[in-house]
Amino acid sequence: MAMQPVKVAVVGMGMSTTVFHVPFILSLPDKFKLEAIVERSATAESSKARDKYGPAIKVVNSLEQALALDIDVVWICSINDTHYDFAKQVLLAGKHVVVEKPVTPTSEQAYELAKIAHEKNLVLAVYQNRRWDADYLTLKKLIAEGKLGELSEFTSHFDRYKNVPNAKVWKESPLPGAGATFDLGSHLIDQILDLFGAPKRVTGFVRNSRLLGHLEVPDSFLIHLHYDADASKDGRKLPLIATARGSILSLTTPQQRFIAKGTQGSFVKCGVDVQESQLVAKGADALKDSAFAKDPEELYGKLYTLEKPNEPVTITSETGNYRAWFENVGEALQANDPSRLIVKPEQAALTIRLIELAEQSSREGRTLDL
Structure with a gap:
């Protein structure tokens, strides 16, 4: 029924x-x-x-x-x-x-x-x-397939260039939950938690890099999440530093998105998932477009392997799928x-805790234990 x-x-x-x-x-x-x-x-x-x-x-x-x-x-x-x-x-x-x-x-x-x-x-x-971004689904598949081996470094970017105050005043006002760490950082940290679980320590550099608007409201962040080697837990033999970073003064096209470095290979991906821009441009009509959620070929990532380190392989992006989140929530409801x-919800709460620690780490100039 x-x-x-x-x-x-x-x-x-x-x-x-x-x-x-x-x-x-x-x-x-x-x-x-x-x-x-x-x-x-x-x-x-x-x-x-x-x-x-x-x-x-x-x-x-x-x-x-x-x-x-x-x-x-x-x-x-x-x-x-x-x-x-x-x-x-x-x-x-x-x-x-x-x-x-x-x-x-x-x-x-x-x-x-x-x-x-x-x-x-x-x-x-x-x-x-953003667990259902095309680029993230592609990266997650490569890791699951062992194409990168064991990761040693992982960097997730959400960079842009905007050297004027945000027109949406509340986003840059000194209100609870405001600033770049809560806005974009919450996406990047959630993806890292989904990949690697909870870190051991947090080092944060959180700042208002443009000196615009309310100076206590950050517009940029660099957050290192430290994972120790723990073979008894998940077979990890190497320590890992997973970095979430968001710069608002990054004038490059396309912007960097992922850099993942492992024992068997490295993956480099530029460009941001297109679902947001398509929804903004076309609204509900975007969902009917055959190109919806599909990376353009020029934004496909590159996989560098031990066999041919100078001949990177172009990796066709997975199709993004924000609809999957709604389908999952609908099933639960x-x-x-x-x-x-x-x-x-506990994962979402841990994301907020890591943002708090990153901001505290930045204020105090030290690495903090989770």
Whole structure:
């Protein structure tokens, strides 16, 4: 017997909602039914949500009003410093919750939410969608196939060039959960945790490199995650340093993405996954495009091997698949089974803890134990 789609209310009508979430929710009618959107400024006469998604969508002004509706899950796409309060309110109301990354501004809050969700057997899903980037899926496959041997160094870049303040003022305002480490760093750290698990130590260099806006809000970061050799645990014989770095003053095209160096080979990849740019450009129509989520050939990575170190092999990128995250969350929600989640809330909490340690390490000028 087919499961009924879960009834969804979404908080927010910004870019996160309209570009990254609702198009996928609507594209999976067997899993989701969009019932309501919380739009604080909406009136009976004027509503962006109603204009965009039609009169069948209920538009309300507050989370309390949404929770009073017949819904199963609340999708929180509001700004970072609201995530904790909103998610806790939803969980205590007995509803499932999906939260944009970063899950919360502090790891204490994130672990508290994970505990509440566990105690109530509710789904707490965090949008760490970049585990389904084309480049990351390609790298993960190469590692799983042993093409690189045992890794000694791993660097994940998310660089760009922007020497003016961000037009989205809240992202560069001194608010909880603001700054580059929470914005882009949360993606890179989550990928590293997915590959290698929790590190032993953290060394961070976090700064406002442009000296623009609020100087205490970082725009760039370099975070070393230290992994010791531990043959008893996972067969690792070599220590590994996995580095997450994001520079906002990187004027290269294409930008570097991954550099992975191992005992059997190295992999170098440039360019950023195209799913975001395609969604921004075409909205929901991007999902119907045959080129969606496919790397252009000029951005394919290079594999250097022991056999022919001077003749790198071009590696065709895997196809990206943000839809897979939504499908997984939908399955967990329909089965009322949080254990089915691929991205665990505890992993999202650990990501925030590592960001906290990286920022503390940078302030204190020392390496910190996890």
